[in-house]
Amino acid sequence: MAVSIGVVSVIVTLSAILTYFLAKILRVFHLISKFDGPPALPIVGNAHLFHQDAREFFKQQEEWMKRYESKGIMRLWLGPMPLLGVYKAQHMEVVMSSSRHIKKGYVYTFLHPWLGRGLLTSTGQKWFHRRKLLTPTFHFSILQNFMDVFNEQSFIMAKKMEKFADQSEPFNIFPQITYCVLDIICDTAMGKSINAQGEGDNEYVTAVISMTNLVQERMKKPWFWPDLLYDNIQSGKKHANNLRVLHDMTTKIIKQRLQEPPRALDGSEEDAVAGKRRRIAFLDLLLQMHREDPSFTLEDIREEVDTFMFEGHDTTAAAASWTILMIGRHPEVQTRLHEELDEVFGDSDRPITADDLQKLQYLNCVFKETLRLCPSVPMIGRDLEEDCVIDGKVVPKGTLVVLGIYALHRDPEQFPDPEKFDPDRFLLENSTKRHPYAYVPFSAGPRNCIGQKFAMMEDKVILANLMRKFSVQAIQTMEETNPLGELIMRPRDGIYVKLSRRK
């Protein structure tokens, strides 16, 4: 009798657990099925439809987004996992403005080995604390100190470009800009000059570029996801090797700098050898925080320096390169830009100041319009930790919400004739009525890009210093560059241009 009571209670408990999970699954299925999307199969969902080729996959996403454009919501099943793509301003607002939906999607875990649980990858209280701690490091007064670096490196790049000027063969400008922004981010994040723009191979630069590519490759290929498998294939071994180079370098620099006397954080100190102001880097500010509060450890500092290195190079390189493509394809825009630059700088080749940037309003519009059509971060993933309501329907906890910035920026209700490149859309008089979440290349709300002002200043200095010297002619359409919409939106086939000297 005692045995049968035991058996019955086990069966009852198991049934209760099973019923609980089944009810949960059915609830998710029931709620998600209220949203439209391509027909799905049991178990695999829509995974069998996905193109393996990166370019074809991006085109497929564009085609799907178009199909469900009127609502700006599209449902997909990644196997048994529900995914909701949203790309109307009012839906973006629901997720982006909330301080509850801040958990990054699963694919961000592939950044953990490199970036740890730093600002980009952490969530909950840890993220909140870090964000509060780091926000002052991006204050305008700190960024102004970086203008020297932006000018110095973009002058080096413009000088190097002279060899391409007036030659009949086009060249790929994307790698040149990437090396320039790598020099800038190493100098501003770590206070270290690595001379990526120099001729020689640099182990650290090679590792940053290779690591970024490997992480993107792994995100795209679910069969690369289990560590046990990944660690034993060629990509995984390369990943491990890069990781050693990257962490060795940042650890070495942090330790070196810790031995030195702290630098004046207002950048007022003179360098006795160089005879000019000693620059400060983000690292100096982070070390100061460590001195004041050792619970912010050296490992925490490394996470943040690595995060700035990762987030601060590909994004800005892509944005500046796409802008050059757009300028090179629109002669009327180029003429207006040259007129504005001539008005501010005349014949002078002096460095650009923060005040000059304020005056370069048309450049600002050109850059913003480029980020509309070619947002460096084309989409963002959020793992819902609680239900939310989008378009009057409940989206259940556990759904991966993909905020489609690329598609959002093409909403004809917000941007009539959306494929047309028209910088005037961003003149003050044309943008005041737009929904605040219709244009979000840097995301918006509590989890927006902390480096937004840095990126805008840096890229505008790079572009202005190039365009003061050269005219540019692009030989591809955007389509012909074969854009890929991965973690970063980048041209698969590079950006080929011809340059001619202005004077």
Ligand code: HEM
């Ligand atoms: C054109 C250049 C850039 C664009 C378009 C851009 C865009 C973005 C976007 C869309 C996000 C949100 C990502 C998400 O929620 O998953 C983000 C986050 C972030 N960005 Fe940027 N970014 C740029 C440049 C930079 C630079 C130069 C830095 C650093 C120096 C930087 C540092 C960060 C960090 C640390 C985060 C995470 C913030 C947080 O979660 O609190 N970004 N960026």
